[in-house]
Amino acid sequence: MAEVVQERKQRQNEPFCAYLHDLDALKVQTASRASSLPEFFKLFYAIKANSEEAILRALAPVVHGFEVASLGEIKKVRQVSADIPILFGGPGKTEAELEGALQHNVHLIHVESVHEMNKLNAIAGRHNKKVSVLLRINLKGPLPQAKLAMGGRPTQFGIEEEQLPQAMEQLQQLPNLQVEGFHFHSLSNNLDAEAHAQLVRYYCSLARRWAETYGLSLRYLNAGGGLGVNYAELEQQFDWNHFVNQLGSLVKEAASPDMMIYFECGRYITASTGYYAAEVLDIKRNHGKYYAVVRGGTHHFRLPSSWQHSHPFQVITVDEWPHPYERPSLDDEKVSVVGQLCTPKDVLAQDVQIDQVRVGDILLFPYAGAYGWAISHHDFLSHPHPEHIYLESNAEIGGGV
Numbered sequence: 001m002a003e004v005v006q007e008r009k010q011r012q013n014e015p016f017c018a019y020l021h022d023l024d025a026l027k028v029q030t031a032s033r034a035s036s037l038p039e040f041f042k043l044f045y046a047i048k049a050n051s052e053e054a055i056l057r058a059l060a061p062v063v064h065g066f067e068v069a070s071l072g073e074i075k076k077v078r079q080v081s082a083d084i085p086i087l088f089g090g091p092g093k094t095e096a097e098l099e100g101a102l103q104h105n106v107h108l109i110h111v112e113s114v115h116e117m118n119k120l121n122a123i124a125g126r127h128n129k130k131v132s133v134l135l136r137i138n139l140k141g142p143l144p145q146a147k148l149a150m151g152g153r154p155t156q157f158g159i160e161e162e163q164l165p166q167a168m169e170q171l172q173q174l175p176n177l178q179v180e181g182f183h184f185h186s187l188s189n190n191l192d193a194e195a196h197a198q199l200v201r202y203y204c205s206l207a208r209r210w211a212e213t214y215g216l217s218l219r220y221l222n223a224g225g226g227l228g229v230n231y232a233e234l235e236q237q238f239d240w241n242h243f244v245n246q247l248g249s250l251v252k253e254a255a256s257p258d259m260m261i262y263f264e265c266g267r268y269i270t271a272s273t274g275y276y277a278a279e280v281l282d283i284k285r286n287h288g289k290y291y292a293v294v295r296g297g298t299h300h301f302r303l304p305s306s307w308q309h310s311h312p313f314q315v316i317t318v319d320e321w322p323h324p325y326e327r328p329s330l331d332d333e334k335v336s337v338v339g340q341l342c343t344p345k346d347v348l349a350q351d352v353q354i355d356q357v358r359v360g361d362i363l364l365f366p367y368a369g370a371y372g373w374a375i376s377h378h379d380f381l382s383h384p385h386p387e388h389i390y391l392e393s394n395a396e397i398g399g400g401v
């Protein structure tokens, strides 16, 4: 990626700032993961992690489908594929969104509350349809520790486990809903493959028990996303092979042609093949600390600030210095990387030991492909947006998003 950045920098005078996505790597890696899953397990991509069209086009042929959380996301998916399976979840779905979901032929709707069941049943009735749903359940816990937990504690997500009997009773009154199984998405960024496999096992045992209790035929269990990316130690990533091996032993007990298990991963699919690159505009000392100010910042790449971590980066050297004034440089020091916003929260990396960094060099942040641009407040302060570069088999598609 460093060569691509250096080469592109040579073609322009403006300070460099871009997202770069290696679509070939994205396709190969995702296809390999999807095909390594045991039989009856399917991989979906949760598009909120990065819903850019080029990303969805690259992924559509290699994943089983897409998970979405709004009508806007449904439309983005239908833009790239008329028939790929869609799972539709998220709290507070409006009538228009549910209507849209039926119109766009989504595969399953994850209902998040009893009120939502009633609402969807009425809409389905108007269309004379029986709609397939999964009930999203927020478990009592305790669940494995995670930096971001959607379940196992009070949140706005899902039907609480204690309320399941009432929800099941209410379903008797709702002839236009067909419960096909359960949905769980309890945590995000789990790095422990063993714990995650156990969590899936736990979901399966609960779903089996409930199916028996309520006389349901379970066709799907959605075990959510939440497979993690280790931003602190890039060499120590989620152990996919171990996870898949553990799932293998689950097959006999749980998954079968009658009951498929779905994953809907976001971060784990797009993080590692995306990069954010930003040119150093200034280097300064302030009260004994060093700062490198880059073209860009958290309005492009809010992930480090949202997760409150120091994001790893690499210095890409740019030797040209066409200016008549002196080139600032910092050697063998600790430096914090900050952006151009007028807030001390605009920090991408903190107190990182570097050999050398100069104004005009470019900092390359890896693992930026998920929850980067997608969650950032792009127009705060009205600075220019980064370029979006999609690299694909020697062809490249540039341009805005």
Ligand SMILES: *Cc1c(COP(=O)(O)O)cnc(C)c1O
Binding pocket: 046, 048, 049, 067, 069, 089, 090, 185, 187, 188, 189, 224, 225, 226, 227, 264, 265, 266, 267, 268
């Ligand atoms: C965000 C989300 C996902 C994806 O989460 P990751 O942690 O990125 O894998 C999956 N399912 C639901 C319901 C979500 O809200």
